[in-house]
Amino acid sequence: MPNELKIENQIIPYVIKPSLRARRLRISVGRDSGVVVILPKDINILAAKHFVEQKQGWILRSLKYFDKFQGRVFVKSSRGEYLKNKQQALNLARAKVTQWNTRYNFSPRKISIKNQKTRWGSCSKKGSLNFNYKIVHLSESLVDYLVVHELCHLKEFNHSKRFWELVGQAVPDYKKLRRELKNFGISVS
Ligand SMILES: [Zn+2]
Numbered sequence: 001m002p003n004e005l006k007i008e009n010q011i012i013p014y015v016i017k018p019s020l021r022a023r024r025l026r027i028s029v030g031r032d033s034g035v036v037v038i039l040p041k042d043i044n045i046l047a048a049k050h051f052v053e054q055k056q057g058w059i060l061r062s063l064k065y066f067d068k069f070q071g072r073v074f075v076k077s078s079r080g081e082y083l084k085n086k087q088q089a090l091n092l093a094r095a096k097v098t099q100w101n102t103r104y105n106f107s108p109r110k111i112s113i114k115n116q117k118t119r120w121g122s123c124s125k126k127g128s129l130n131f132n133y134k135i136v137h138l139s140e141s142l143v144d145y146l147v148v149h150e151l152c153h154l155k156e157f158n159h160s161k162r163f164w165e166l167v168g169q170a171v172p173d174y175k176k177l178r179r180e181l182k183n184f185g186i187s188v189s
Pocket of ligand 1: 149153158159
């Protein structure tokens with residue numbers, strides 16, 4: 001279903017994707033997928049359109065951050081962007097680690113924001129959690145997945161079956177979110 005959002009004289013196309021499994025409305029902006037709205041079965045399209053209008057600030061910020069090129073969207077990196085978003089990214093990462101760690105009760109030693117081109121996040125052997133400053137441009141569900149992923153490395157320092165079971169306890173749809181995050185061309189370790 002093609003739809004359009006008019007923001008600041010720009011026309012931004014978006015796709016509404018009905019989902020039987022989704023429980024709430026969600027918007028994602030991806031390199032290959034563009035702007036996609038996930039529509040749970042018990043929510044009508046008008047409500048979805050209203051939701052998109054409400055979130056147009058976030059959509060625009062996310063889109064501005066990418067360069068559109070031949071229909072594909074690429075992540076733009078710069079030192080200036082890093083400095084501008086670092087503190088906001090740190091606040092977000094801290095809040096999300098605190099939120100999800102009430103469930104796991106692990107002991108992260110330090111939370112840092114990095115300016116990395118190829119990684120969303122990492123966990124060091126000493127228990128430091130690192131996140132890319134670009135998390136400020138991700139949808140909340142992707143940040144949740146990323147934070148849970150790195151938190152779970154405090155218990156399982158690998159990508160074993162046990163690791164993914166641990167992630168799945170808090171984020172049951174982690175497989176889908178992992179794929180979505182890969183669209184940005186940045187990896188999670
Ligand atoms: Zn990992």
